[in-house]
Amino acid sequence: MARMARTPVHPRSSSIVAAFTYLLLVLFRDAITTAAASPKAPASTNGCIAAERDALLSFKAGITRDPKKRLSSWLGENCCQWSGVRCSNRTGHVIILNLSNTYLYYDDPHYYKCAHVDFPLYGYISSSLVSLRQLKRLDLSGNVLGESMPEFLGSFQSLTHLNLARMGFYGRVPHQLGNLSNLQFLDITSEIYDHPPMHTADISWLARLPSLKYLDMSYVNLSSVVDWVRPVNMLSRLEVLRLTGCWIMSSSSTGLTNLTSLETLDLSENTLFGTVIPNWVWSMKTVKMLNLASCQLSGSFPDGLGNLTLLEGLNLGGDSYHGSNSFEGTLPSTLNNTCNLRVLYLNENLIGVEIKDLMDKLPSCTWNKLEELDLSYNDITGNLDWLGSQTSLTSLYLSWNKFSGHLPLLIREMANLTTLILHNNNISGVISNQHLSGLESLERIIMSYNPLKVVLDESWSPPFGLFDVYFASCQLGPEFPVWIKSLNNCYSIDVSSSGIKDELPNWFWNLVSDVANVNISHNQIRGKLPDSFQGMSTEKLILASNQLTGRLPSLQENLYYLDISRNLLSGPLPFHFGGANLGKLILFSNHINGSIPQSLCKMHNLGALDLADNFLVGELPHCLPTELKPSTGGSFIHSTSLNIHILLLSKNQLSGEFPMLLQSCQSITILDLAWNKYSGKLPEWIGEKLPSIVILLSGLISSLVISQVVLPNLIICGIWI
Numbered sequence: 001m002a003r004m005a006r007t008p009v010h011p012r013s014s015s016i017v018a019a020f021t022y023l024l025l026v027l028f029r030d031a032i033t034t035a036a037a038s039p040k041a042p043a044s045t046n047g048c049i050a051a052e053r054d055a056l057l058s059f060k061a062g063i064t065r066d067p068k069k070r071l072s073s074w075l076g077e078n079c080c081q082w083s084g085v086r087c088s089n090r091t092g093h094v095i096i097l098n099l100s101n102t103y104l105y106y107d108d109p110h111y112y113k114c115a116h117v118d119f120p121l122y123g124y125i126s127s128s129l130v131s132l133r134q135l136k137r138l139d140l141s142g143n144v145l146g147e148s149m150p151e152f153l154g155s156f157q158s159l160t161h162l163n164l165a166r167m168g169f170y171g172r173v174p175h176q177l178g179n180l181s182n183l184q185f186l187d188i189t190s191e192i193y194d195h196p197p198m199h200t201a202d203i204s205w206l207a208r209l210p211s212l213k214y215l216d217m218s219y220v221n222l223s224s225v226v227d228w229v230r231p232v233n234m235l236s237r238l239e240v241l242r243l244t245g246c247w248i249m250s251s252s253s254t255g256l257t258n259l260t261s262l263e264t265l266d267l268s269e270n271t272l273f274g275t276v277i278p279n280w281v282w283s284m285k286t287v288k289m290l291n292l293a294s295c296q297l298s299g300s301f302p303d304g305l306g307n308l309t310l311l312e313g314l315n316l317g318g319d320s321y322h323g324s325n326s327f328e329g330t331l332p333s334t335l336n337n338t339c340n341l342r343v344l345y346l347n348e349n350l351i352g353v354e355i356k357d358l359m360d361k362l363p364s365c366t367w368n369k370l371e372e373l374d375l376s377y378n379d380i381t382g383n384l385d386w387l388g389s390q391t392s393l394t395s396l397y398l399s400w401n402k403f404s405g406h407l408p409l410l411i412r413e414m415a416n417l418t419t420l421i422l423h424n425n426n427i428s429g430v431i432s433n434q435h436l437s438g439l440e441s442l443e444r445i446i447m448s449y450n451p452l453k454v455v456l457d458e459s460w461s462p463p464f465g466l467f468d469v470y471f472a473s474c475q476l477g478p479e480f481p482v483w484i485k486s487l488n489n490c491y492s493i494d495v496s497s498s499g500i501k502d503e504l505p506n507w508f509w510n511l512v513s514d515v516a517n518v519n520i521s522h523n524q525i526r527g528k529l530p531d532s533f534q535g536m537s538t539e540k541l542i543l544a545s546n547q548l549t550g551r552l553p554s555l556q557e558n559l560y561y562l563d564i565s566r567n568l569l570s571g572p573l574p575f576h577f578g579g580a581n582l583g584k585l586i587l588f589s590n591h592i593n594g595s596i597p598q599s600l601c602k603m604h605n606l607g608a609l610d611l612a613d614n615f616l617v618g619e620l621p622h623c624l625p626t627e628l629k630p631s632t633g634g635s636f637i638h639s640t641s642l643n644i645h646i647l648l649l650s651k652n653q654l655s656g657e658f659p660m661l662l663q664s665c666q667s668i669t670i671l672d673l674a675w676n677k678y679s680g681k682l683p684e685w686i687g688e689k690l691p692s693i694v695i696l697l698s699g700l701i702s703s704l705v706i707s708q709v710v711l712p713n714l715i716i717c718g719i720w721i
Contacts (some may be wrong), residue, residue, distance in 0.1 A: 001564065004259060004633065007625070009313055010279050010608065012049065012210070012546070013720065014647060016179045019639040020157050024188050028517050032510065033576065034524065034618060036458065036605075044380060044695070047077060047079070047080050047081065047087075047092070048078055048079040048080045048085075048087055048092055048094065049075075049093055051095045051131055051433075052093065052132055053077065053079040053081065053131055054128070054129060054131075055126075055128040055129055055130075056074065056079050056082070056085065056094070056097075056128075056129075057074070057079055057543070058126045058128035058134075059125070059126040059129055060074050060127055061126070061620045062095070062124045062126040062145075063121050063122065064122045064123040065121070065122035065123065065625040066121055066122075066455055067089060067119035067120075067289055067301075068119050068168050068410065068594065070083055070084070070099065070121065071083070071121075072282075077367065077483050078652065079094065079474065080092070080094070080534070082096060082297060083665060084098050084099045084636075085097060085687045089132065090696065091134065093132075093133070093134035093361075094132045094134065094135060095134055095135060095137065096135075096136060097129070097132065097135060097137070097139070097140075098137065099121065099139065099143065099447065099488075100139045100140065100142055100143075100672070101119070101120045101121065101141065101142030101143050101538075102140045102142065103644050104660065108483045110182075110365055111589070111680070117200070117307075119349050120143040120144050121140075121143040121144070122143075122144050122145070123145055123146075124143045124145055125140065125146055125150050125153075125549030127150065128192050129156075130152055130155045130156070132156070133157070133158065133592035134158055135156055135158060135159060136158055136159060136160050136161065137159070137160065137161035137162075138153075138156065138159060138161065138162050138163070138392070139161070139162075139163040140163070140164055140167065141163045141164060141165040141166060141167065141187065142165070142166050142167070143167055144167060144688060145167060146169070146286040147168075147169065147171065148169055148170065148172070148556065148592075149164060149167075149169045149171070149173060149174055149198065149204075150174070150190070151174040151176045151621060152176075153174065153176065153177065154175075154176025154178070154179040154180060155176075155518075156180060157179070157180070157181070157182070157466040158181060158582055159180050159182060160182050160183060160184045160185065160211075161183075161184065161185040162177075162183060162186050162187070162188075163185070163187045164187065164188050165188065165189035165216065166189055166190075166191055166616065166626045167189045167296065168195045169190065169198050169200070169589070170190075170195045170196045170198055171196075171198060172198070172199060172200055172686045173174060173188065173198050173199070173200040173203075173217075173220060173694065175200075175202065175205045175269075175479045175483040175689070176205075177205060177209075178204075178205025178206065178207075178208040178209065179208070179434065180209065181208060181209065181210070181211070182210060182211055182565070183209050183211060184211050184213055184214065185212075185213065185214040186209070186212060186214065186215050187214070187216040188215070188216070188217055188220060189216050189218040189219060189220075189242075190216070190217075190218070190219040190220045190221075190244040191218060191219040191245075192467075193388055197219050197220060197221050198220045198221065198223070199220065199221035199223075200220065200221075200224075200225065201224035201466035202225065203217075203222065203225055203228060203231050203232075204230075204231050205229045205231075206231040206234070206235060207230075207234040207235075209235065210234075210235070210236075211236070211237060211320060212235050212237065212238060213237050213238060213239045213240065214238075214239065215232075215235065215238060215240065215241055215242070215251065215685065216240070216242040217242070217243055217246060217247065218243065218244035218245055218246065219244065219245045220246055220349060220593070221246065221247050222246040222247060222248055223246075223247035223248070223249060223356055225248075228243075228246075228248060229254070229255065229421055231614075232256060232259075233254075233256055233257070233258040234258070234280050235258065235259065236258055236260065236261070237260060237261055238259050238261065239261050239263050239264065239703050240263065240264040240390065241256075241259070241262060241264065241265055241266065242263075242266040243266065243267055243270070244266055244268045244269050244270075245268070245269035245270065246270060246324070247249075248267070248270040248271075248272040249271060249272060250272055253278070253280075254280065255278060255280025255281065255284075255337065256278055256281075256284065257283060257284075258558060259284070259285060259547060260286060260618075262284060262286055263286060263287060263288045263289065263385040264287070264289040264291075265281075265284065265289070265290055265291070265463035266289070266291040266689065267292060267295070268291045268293040268294055268295065268315065268322075269293070269294045269295070269322045269631075270293060270295055270321070271295060271296050271363065272295070272358060273292075273295060273297065275296065275297055275298045275299060276293065276297070276299065277297060277302055277304070282302070282304030282307040282308065283304070283307070284289045285307060285308060285309070285310065286310065287308055287310065288310050288311060288312045288313065289311075289312060289313040289343075289684075290308065290311060290313070291313075291315040291327075292314045292316055293316065293317045293319075293322075293325070293345065294314065294317075294318040294319065294322040294324060294325070294334075295323075295325060296323060296324075296325065296326075297316070297325040297326070298326035298327065298328075299326075299327065299328070300323065300327065300328060300329050301316070301327050301329065301331050302332065303332045303334045304334075305331075305332060305334060305335060305338070305704070306332060306334025306335050306336065306337060306338065307334075309337045309338060309339075309340075310339050310551065311340060311341055312340050312341060312342050312343065313341075313342060313343035313344075314341065314343065314344055314345070315345040315347055315348055315591070316342075316349070317345040317347035317348050317374060318347065318348035318349070319348060319351065320348070321346075324348035324349065324377075325348070325349050325493050325611045326349060326350050326499060327346070327349040327350065328350045328351065328352070329353065330348070330358050330361055331358060331361035331362065331644065332361065333361060335361055335362060335363060335622075336363050337361075337363070338366065339363055339365035339366055339367065339369070340366075341362070341366045341369065341370060342366075342369050342370060342371045342372070343371060343372040343376070344347070344370065344372070344373050345372070345374040346374065346375055346378070347374040347376045347377050347378070347531070348376070348377040348378070349377075349398065350379070350383075351375070351377070351379065351380055352378070352379040352380070353365065353380065353381075354365060354380070354381050354382040354435050355375075355380050355384075355386060355403070356382055356384075356386065357376070358380065367389055367392075368389065368391070368392050368452060369392055370390060370392055370393060371392055371394045371395070371416075372393070372395040372396075372398055373390070373393060373397070374395075374397040375394070375398055375399050375401065376397040376398060376399040376401065376421070377399070377400045377632070378400075378401055378402075378405065379401065379402055380398075380399075380401040380402065381402045381403070381404070382403060382404075382405075383405030383408075384403060384405060384406075384407060384408055384411075384427070384653065385400075385403060385405070385410075386409050386454070387408060387411050387414065388408060388410030388411070389411055389417070390408060390414065391414055391416070392416060393414055393416065393417055393472065394416050394418050394419070394441070395417075395418060395419040396419065396421065396430075397419070397421045397621060398421065398422050399421050399423045399424050399425070399426065399446070400425075400556075401420060401424075401425055402423045402426065403425040403426065403427055404425070404426040404427065404428070404669075405427065405429075406425055406427070406428060406429035407422075407429060407431060407435055407452070407466070409435060411435055411439070411441060412434065412435055412436065412437050412438035413438060414438070414439060414542055415438055415439065415440055415441060416441055417439055417442055418441050418442060418443045418444065419442075419443065419444045419542065420439075420444065420445045420446070420447075420629070421444065421445075421446040421534070422443065422447055423446045423447060423448040423449050423470065423472075423678070424449045424450075426450065426451065427447075427450040427451075428450070428451045428452060428658060429452065429453070430452070430453045430454075430455050431447070431452055431453070431454045431455070431456075432455050433456055434463065436456075436463075437463065437608070439463070439464055440463050440464050441464060441486055441668040442462075442464040443464070443465065443466060443467045443468070444467060444468040444490045444532075445468065445469055445470070446468060446470040447470065447471055447474060447529060448470045448472035448473055448474065448494065449472060449473045450474060451474075451517070452471075452475065453474070453475040453477075454471055454474055454476050454481070454498075456474065456483045457483070458482040459484065460483045460486070461483075461486045462486060462487075465489055466489075466490055467489070467490060467491045467492070468488060468490070468492045469484075469490060469492065469493050469494070469495075470492070470493075470494040471494065471495050471498060472494045472495065472497055472498065473496070473498065474494045474498055474521070475498065476495055476498040476499060476500060477498055477499035477500035477501055477502065477523065478499060478500060478501040478502060479500070479502050479692065480500055480502040480503070480505055480508075481495065481526070482502065482505075482701075483637055484511065485505075485507050485511060485715050487511070487515070488511055488514055488515075490515050491515065491516050491517065492515070492517040493512075493514065493515055493517070493519070493520075494519040495519070495520055495626065496519045496520060496522050496523070496542070497520040497521070497522040498523060499522070499523070500520070500523040500524065500525055501523070501524040501525075501526055502524075502525060503525075503526050504525055504526065504527025504528075504548070508527075509530045512536065512538055512541070513535060513536040513537065513538065514536075515537075515538060515607055516537065516538060516539045516540065517538075517539060517540040517543065518538060518540070518541050519542040520542070520543060520546070520718055521545050521563070522546075523544040523545070523546055524546065524547060525546040525547065525548065526547045526548070526549075527541075527548055527549070528548065528549050528550040528567070528585065529548060529549070529550040529551065529552065529553060529564075530553060531553055531580070532553045532554060532555045533544070533554065533555050533559065534553075534554060534556050534589065535555050536554065536556050536558070536559070537556075537558050538556075538558065538559060539558055539559060539560050539561070539562060539603075540558065540559075540561040540562075541561070541562050541564075542561070542562075542563045543561070543563065543564045543567065544564060544565045544566055544567070544586070545565070545566040545567075546566075546567055547567065548567040548568060548569065548570055549566065549567075549568045549569065549570070550569060550570070550571075551567055551569065551570065551572070551574070552564070552571075552573055552577060552592070553574065554574045554576050554577065555576075555577065555578055555579045555582060556579055557579040557580055557581055557621060558579070558581065559579050559581065559582055560581055560582060560583045560584070561583060561584045562582070562584070562585050562586065562587075562591070563566060563584070563586040564586070564587055565586045565588045565589055565610070566588070566589045567589075567590055568589040568590065569587065569590040569591060569592055570590070570592065570593070570695075571592065571593065571594070572592070572593055572594025573592060573594060573596065573597055574597070575597050575598075575599055576597070576599050577597055577599060578599065578603040579601070579604060580602075580603075580605065581605055582603055582605060582606055583605050583606060583607050584606075584607060584609075585606065585608070585609050585610070586608070586610045587610065587611050587614070588611065588612040588613050588614070589612070589613040589614075590611045590613075590614055590617065591614065592614040592615065593614070593615040593617070594616065594617065594618075595616065595617055595618035595619075596611070596616060596620055596621060597620060597621065598617070598621040600620075600621055600661075601621055601622075601623035601624070601642070601661075601664075603642070604642065605643060605644060606642065606644055607643055607644060607646065608644070608645060608646040608647075609644060609646070609647050609648070609669040610646070610648040611648070611649055611652070612648045612649060612650045612651050612672065613650070613651040613652075614651075614652055615652065616649070616652040616653065616654055616656065617652070617653045618655065618656075618691055619654065619656040619659065620649075620659040620660075620661040620662075621661060622661060623642070623661060623664050627690075641664055641665070641667065642664050642665050642667075643664045643670055644665045644667065645667050645668060645669050645670070645671065646670045646672050647662075647665065647668060647670070647672070648671075648672045648674050648675070649668070649672060649676065650672045650673065650674040651674070651675045651676075651677075652675040652676055653676065653677055653695055654673070654678065655677040655678060655679070656678060656679070657678065657679065657680035657683075658678065658680060658682060658683050658686070659673075659680075662686070662689065662690060663685060663689045666689055666690065666691070667692060668692065668693055669692050669693055669694050670693075670694070671690075671693060
């Protein structure tokens with residue numbers, strides 16, 4: 001099951017979109033494939049049409065990068081056997097070209113399970129594809145194939161399925177798409193954060209797609225469209241409409257009343273309604289999935305919800321990135337007839353009632369059907385005793401409320417539960433083996449920041465496959481929890497600030513080598529770092545504020561974030577002290593000595609480096625131009641620049657003049673060189689080379705030198721001499 005509104009900066013699952021979109025995609029795929037492939041007949045002479053094979057090879061020639069070698073099978077004469085290509089058994093014509101790239105959001109609950117998520121194809125879409133005159137289905141979603149959507153895509157007269165979602169296109173949506181009169185499925189979702197979204201001021205061409213059943217134009221900028229309702233309202237066969245984040249500012253008073261087959265309506269992340277949902281929404285009685293999240297709605301929950309008796313999924317929530325709604329009070333009593341409700345998201349509103357009052361408004365006929373419930377980020381009070389009656393739940397989000405009392409033992413009856421997120425409440429008492437014994441489907445448990453004590457037997461092994469385990473600021477210590485040893489398939493483990501006062505067990509480093517995110521900070525853990533971090537698949541490792549000793553080992557390539565600050569590390573930094581992917585390295589308040597290695601010049605993805613309060617000596621390395629020419633992910637870094645934004649080196653014994661290395665750090669915004677042994681003047685080139693710097697904590701700077709430096713955003717603390 002998946003969330004109705006994706007929340008890219010939110011730690012919770014976006015589950016309603018994925019599940020229901022997947023279900024709809026399967027249904028449309030099967031329908032289209034059935035129509036496309038006639039009953040079995042002898043294959044064509046050479047396995048495929050020669051002209052169509054040439055067209056596919058021309059397309060392949062336009063692919064400049066294929067990281068996963070997905071087109072490696074495109075060899076030989078029989079193109080019908082090539083990966084992603086399907087031909088008609090009767091005619092031999094290519095009818096399906098599916099080169100979609102797997103695209104999962106990082107907050108998707110299945111993201112961390114996919115070790116082999118495909119990488120996109122790079123290049124451009126060759127116009128030779130127009131030769132595929134019998135093509136029924138074209139899916140290139142998730143790839144990076146040019147800057148703008150080609151106009152020739154409107155030439156595929158037989159096309160019934162077109163998916164160009166998340167391809168990084170920008171510019172105008174071509175009106176030629178209106179020529180695809182047989183189209184049943186159209187997805188041109190424009191969400192790639194590295195590019196401005198696509199836009200259009202005219203969507204009248206939609207009216208020329210009378211067979212359309214599925215339309216997703218999410219994140220296409222429609223703010224200049226005068227009346228978006230009129231052309232959409234002419235799509236009388238439409239079953240799914242998704243216009244998330246389209247900058248729609250207002251809607252017609254008549255609404256989408258002509259869409260009598262509509263089952264999914266997603267207008268989330270728009271402000272088209274003002275603060276009140278118009279009545280025409282409640283007249284759409286065929287709607288099963290309604291998503292109005294992050295629409296800046298307010299007031300009481302509307303009574304009209306009771307008119308949607310077929311409703312299976314309702315999202316009136318929000319998130320910190322896209323905005324929220326501000327509904328108050330409890331649910332309306334008119335919900336008595338919504339017996340099919342399976343998914344309910346009311347997160348990030350202003351609900352300040354007791355949980356019993358809220359749950360009593362849900363008809364009892366839904367209690368054995370409700371699968372996903374999100375009430376997080378409200379002010380709901382009460383205990384959790386009601387959970388025993390919600391045995392059909394698969395996902396439960398109750399974080400950031402005012403729940404209190406103990407976690408009931410009846411929670412073990414929730415055998416279908418995969419996600420349990422209760423952090424930042426006031427839930428007390430003990431979590432024991434008994435609470436977790438029946439949760440055989442559990443994948444994510446996030447209980448952080450509750451006054452809970454976790455007491456699990458040393459021999460306890462979870463009867464489920466956990467991927468996320470968060471018990472930050474719960475009481476787990478003083479002994480290091482032995483049960484953590486069984487979490488060898490985990491993605492994230494957080495037991496920070498959990499009262500552990502113990503020696504790091506020998507098995508710990510073997511465990512975390514297979515875990516992506518590990519946080520054991522703010523405890524009193526003793527132990528020594530391993531001789532090497534090589535071979536570990538860890539991406540984020542936080543060991544701060546403990547009593548760890550030893551030298552910093554060389555880091556493996558996967559590591560992106562490392563924090564071992566406020567420990568007892570000693571010795572020099574290793575010559576190769578950072579991997580190519582390292583983005584943040586935080587080592588302040590240790591006993592590290594020696595100089596900063598020259599390999600810093602090769603850490604091209606490093607954005608933050610904090611080595612303050614150590615015993616470092618000498619000068620910063622001077623980077624040669626040959627060390628500053630990386631190219632990653634298809635984008636090029638300037639030949640004379642590093643990507644460091646934050647550089648904190650105070651309270652060391654660094655010396656020399658103002659570091660020349662900083663000429664290569666043109667993205668730097670925060671610099672702290674205080675309490676070192678630098679001498680000389682603040683150089684005039686700082687104004688040219690560091691245009692973005694907003695704070696400079698550099699010790700002693702004379703007023704004469706300051707007046708020679710032109711930096712409009714500069715804030716200088718101290719005097720440089």
